[in-house]
Amino acid sequence: MARVQLKNIQKSWGAAVGVKRLSLDIADGEFLVLLGPSGCGKTTTMRMVAGLEDPTEGEIWIGERCVNALEPKDRDVAMVFQSYGLYPNMTVYENISFPLRIRGTPKAEIDPAVMRAAKQVELTDYLDRKPKALSGGQRQRVALARAIVRQPAVFLMDEPLSNLDAKLRVSMRSHIKHLHHSLGVTTIYVTHDQIEAMTLADRVVVMSKAEIQQIGTPEAIYNDPSNVFVAGFIGSPAMNLVNGNLVNGTFAATGDDFTINICGFANISKSNVILGVRAEDLALTELSAAVIQGPVFTVELTGEATLVTLKLGHQFITAKADKSHRATMGVRAGFGVTSERCYLFDGHTELRLRTE
Secondary structure, three states: OOOEEEEEEEEEEOOEEEEEEEEEEEOOOOEEEEEOOOOOOHHHHHHHHHOOOOOOEEEEEEOOEEOOOOOHHHOOEEEEOOOOOOOOOOOHHHHHHHHHHHOOOOHHHHHHHHHHHHHHOOOHHHOOOOHHHOOHHHHHHHHHHHHHOOOOOEEEEEOOOOOOOHHHHHHHHHHHHHHHHHHOOEEEEEEOOHHHHHHHOOEEEEEEOOEEEEEEOHHHHHHOOOEHHHHHHOOOOOOEEEEEEEEOOEEEEOOOOOEEEOOOOOOOOEEEEEEEEOHHHEEEEOHHHOOEEEEEEEEEEOOOEEEEEEEEOOEEEEEEEEOOOOOOOOOEEEEEEOHHHOEEEEOOOOEEOOOO
């Protein structure tokens, strides 16, 4: 186990910048998730930690060593890729033991190490099989066991669940969460899936356009977004974002579709602001009591809830209702709003507006 420090690292290819002036301090034993859309720099950051990319500037420390000049094999890290990377001609046992064999580990130590790793990912009944006889989830567990068996200082996981179907992703999330709890190894995990980030991470690093947008616990990222990007990226469904103006503490949506007094912003006026409100903080209500009204654009039953979306001019706003709720598309419906659960953002900078 080891602390990982990224000190002002940057990666560029001529004028193209992949990672811009990024600094992180990852505690020993922490599970840190790099989250963002494709092309934001998260995988490039991980590859620099692994030694597969050289930083253009900055330093990378693992434990007490600056590892910039070290080869990947000398950094004491184990990486799990999106593709399983298993040897098709080898059995599960041989795949798991491979990292130990190429390092010259004594044979007497290999078998107990493989059995221990296989037990941790529930593969002891499959050791004689070859990868083609395994399901996708089982293959990914073989890849995990191959990383575990080395007992590295740091685990690096690059979108390891992307190739799995929805049910297997949920199952594998549980395996990874349990493994981290059991092993306590510092883990850096890359994903574009905000559900994975929220369920796995001790801390989340939200990235966009080669830069960090926000760092925090999953709760802080969800409940206290620092800008429009984070607000819209985190959450399923995404936070509703509505353009408008603030006049003496009252938000007026563009087109005068609705107004709402914003708690804490009394007597403050500002043009071009964005109101943010999450679907679960809106309540379907009678039209006579509704703050927001409009025709129902779509109704989506997700199983545990019903999502009702209204069309307000050129903007849309979604509320999460009980799973038993039914609405008719095209018929007007109304939402109630709790102003204490609303967020305001500057329409120019897209940064969160806060009161003292």
